[in-house]
Amino acid sequence: MDTNLNTIKIQDSLSCSDFQKQVDDVLIRHKSILDITTKLNEYTNRINRAVAKSVTSCGCIEVHATRQNYNMDSLNEAKNIMKSHIEGELCPNCKEIIEEEIGTCMFYLSALCNVLDIDLSEAIIKEYNNIKTLGIFSLK
Numbered sequence: 394m395d396t397n398l399n400t401i402k403i404q405d406s407l408s409c410s411d412f413q414k415q416v417d418d419v420l421i422r423h424k425s426i427l428d429i430t431t432k433l434n435e436y437t438n439r440i441n442r443a444v445a446k447s448v449t450s451c452g453c454i455e456v457h458a459t460r461q462n463y464n465m466d467s468l469n470e471a472k473n474i475m476k477s478h479i480e481g482e483l484c485p486n487c488k489e490i491i492e493e494e495i496g497t498c499m500f501y502l503s504a505l506c507n508v509l510d511i512d513l514s515e516a517i518i519k520e521y522n523n524i525k526t527l528g529i530f531s532l533k
């Protein structure tokens with residue numbers, strides 16, 4: 394068993410490639426693409442559930458959703474008008490839970506990249522370049 398327990402601190406940076414390699418080193422039990430895709434889906438749902446529990450159980454954030462009113466003729470203006478519908482801030486406990494779910498989701502996303510021989514960093518760079526080129530017209 395690998396006894397390398399070197400951890401990195403939050404303020405350190407971690408490359409996608411290092412994360413993807415570490416995922417590859419430790420993923421054994423759920424190595425099947427079927428396990429990976431269903432686990433990825435499960436953890437996406439767990440993120441949504443954790444956000445919902447921040448509203449309905451903790452109450453540190455509230456959702457006040459209304460119709461988004463924006464003018465497609467002025468996308469720059471629309472960007473400033475569009476609302477997240479969130480009021481309040483995540484408390485430290487809810488933030489920690491959501492971060493854990495996002496981390497696990499990233500684990501299975503990296504695992505998916507590994508079994509399909511996709512470099513996560515390259516995927517992110519391609520997306521970055523796409524949104525950088527299209528700018529506000531990417532309409533995401």
Ligand SMILES: [Zn+2]
Pocket residue numbers: 447451452453454483484485486487488
């Ligand atoms: Zn909370």
